[in-house]
Amino acid sequence: MEIFQYTFMLKAFLAGTMIAAIASSLGMFVVVKRFSMLSDALAHISLLGVAIGFLTALSPSYSSLAFTLVASWIIEYLRQHNKLYSDSILSIFLSGSLALAIIIVSASSSFNTSLFDYLFGSIVAIDDDDIVIISLLGLICAVTLYVNFQRFLYIAFDEESAKASGINTTFLNYLLISLVSVVISVSIKIVGALLIGAMMVIPAIIAMQFSKNFKNSVTYAILIAMVSVIAGLFISYYASLPSGATIVVLLLCFFTVSILFKTKRY
Amino acid sequence: MLLKNFKDNVIETKNLDFKTIIQDVSFEIRRGDYAAIIGPNGGGKSTLVKLILGLIPHDNGVIKLFGQAPSLGSLKKIGYVSQGIAKLDENFPISVHEVIKLGLIANKSLFSRITKNDLARIDHVLTKMNIQDLKDAKISELSGGQRQRVMIAKALVNQPQILILDEPNTGVDKQSQINFYALLKDLNHNENITILFITHDLGVIVDDINKVLCINQTLLACHDPRQIYHSEQLNQLYGVDAHMVCHHH
Ligand SMILES: Nc1ncnc2c1ncn2[C@@H]1O[C@H](COP(=O)(O)OP(=O)(O)OP(=O)(O)O)[C@@H](O)[C@H]1O
Ligand SMILES: [Mg+2]
Numbered sequence: 001m002e003i004f005q006y007t008f009m010l011k012a013f014l015a016g017t018m019i020a021a022i023a024s025s026l027g028m029f030v031v032v033k034r035f036s037m038l039s040d041a042l043a044h045i046s047l048l049g050v051a052i053g054f055l056t057a058l059s060p061s062y063s064s065l066a067f068t069l070v071a072s073w074i075i076e077y078l079r080q081h082n083k084l085y086s087d088s089i090l091s092i093f094l095s096g097s098l099a100l101a102i103i104i105v106s107a108s109s110s111f112n113t114s115l116f117d118y119l120f121g122s123i124v125a126i127d128d129d130d131i132v133i134i135s136l137l138g139l140i141c142a143v144t145l146y147v148n149f150q151r152f153l154y155i156a157f158d159e160e161s162a163k164a165s166g167i168n169t170t171f172l173n174y175l176l177i178s179l180v181s182v183v184i185s186v187s188i189k190i191v192g193a194l195l196i197g198a199m200m201v202i203p204a205i206i207a208m209q210f211s212k213n214f215k216n217s218v219t220y221a222i223l224i225a226m227v228s229v230i231a232g233l234f235i236s237y238y239a240s241l242p243s244g245a246t247i248v249v250l251l252l253c254f255f256t257v258s259i260l261f262k263t264k265r266y
Numbered sequence: 267m268l269l270k271n272f273k274d275n276v277i278e279t280k281n282l283d284f285k286t287i288i289q290d291v292s293f294e295i296r297r298g299d300y301a302a303i304i305g306p307n308g309g310g311k312s313t314l315v316k317l318i319l320g321l322i323p324h325d326n327g328v329i330k331l332f333g334q335a336p337s338l339g340s341l342k343k344i345g346y347v348s349q350g351i352a353k354l355d356e357n358f359p360i361s362v363h364e365v366i367k368l369g370l371i372a373n374k375s376l377f378s379r380i381t382k383n384d385l386a387r388i389d390h391v392l393t394k395m396n397i398q399d400l401k402d403a404k405i406s407e408l409s410g411g412q413r414q415r416v417m418i419a420k421a422l423v424n425q426p427q428i429l430i431l432d433e434p435n436t437g438v439d440k441q442s443q444i445n446f447y448a449l450l451k452d453l454n455h456n457e458n459i460t461i462l463f464i465t466h467d468l469g470v471i472v473d474d475i476n477k478v479l480c481i482n483q484t485l486l487a488c489h490d491p492r493q494i495y496h497s498e499q500l501n502q503l504y505g506v507d508a509h510m511v512c513h514h515h
Contacts, residue, residue, distance in 0.1 A: 165372035166341040213361035
């Protein structure tokens, strides 16, 4: 097929499916912890990191990773120590970081176009370094998730009992949120800061409706995410549509079908 | 050698303080005890249990588990069913089998996986709690009484020496409660599991238990259960002219 003759498309498929698998499996935990807005908030923070990276001539990838990680630790700290609702903490971070990013962008208009790529994602922007970083971080995430799967599940299901049984819930909460921020900051370049949240959350929500246990939910979520990315990249290539948005619209279609299907059965 | 009448303290507190909620509470639970904690709403019962489990740090006083300062090792020997587990997240996609499996993680090292022996243990508690048929069901599809049994199964699967239950029978019908009490009695008698049971309803279990702790901010009394039945202290405990909560058949 013609589409596979372009190395940038091959890279997009490779990077896209890896991100889909990791983002959706992490997303499963985020959703059941009722922390769905986390990915959106972190994506905007990582956008701020990118803007600051451009401004200070640091590598935008690294500065966005650093910003997102630190912000995620602050969010988790506030969640554990304050009586504030998690979703209000998140919306403060979301709008705050976006506001700062806008100010930085308007103060120095030279990098507007490249920042635009980070907002909406761009498959042509993937280079070999990105592939290496994504594979490496993907491997780290996969191993961490595999090793701690039961513990993360216990904390999501019943944090108090998990803690009472001697599990280090504080550490594991920080670990999980760190994984989420790493995945988000490496994927915004491809999927886009505005869309990565959908990629994490929607597959999980669809999968949850069709499975009676957590293991199957994660499997389904990963499959749904990967199918959407692959189909979305095909469609965006042949119809000349932006890839990130196409993927999210596909996910929304799956979601709508799943809701209709689910409602009809009762 | 362990003498027949010698019973060690498995839970012990001395002059325990937490803010104004728990003040100067000292008591002992011995191995094999079946103790009830009673007291009014907001009296600090759940808080006391959380202090014992180290879920919240205490301000003053001493807590000892199995004769020693609480540690990860001692927590692993305790099964805990927290209050309000009945109001689970209705959408959480987790099966009965998966919930019970969570009870085993505390004893797992980082890379060890679920073994055949673990699966056998899960089957054993499923049978014991009479929920074999539900093992693949989604937890949110179960009734309140069934969920309660799953949570107890999760607490039992790790073969704990102490079982701490915080009002596990809120919203459970009479017959299920009676079955549940029979089970607790069996665990206490035949498997020598120490039980600490928070309840508002002493009526049915008063003949099974051997200790009652009345908590309202401080420990008001530590009783033989048959004495408390008509005790003056009950009035003091509930502040009003309370009569013992009894079953109305
Ligand atoms: N983390 C906390 N920090 C401060 N106060 C708390 C905390 N948790 C509970 N309280 C307060 O402590 C008091 C005792 O609460 P607790 O839940 O221990 O009561 P309880 O005896 O279990 O009541 P119930 O019968 O309703 O379950 C209440 O006044 C409550 O408002
Ligand atoms: Mg309580």
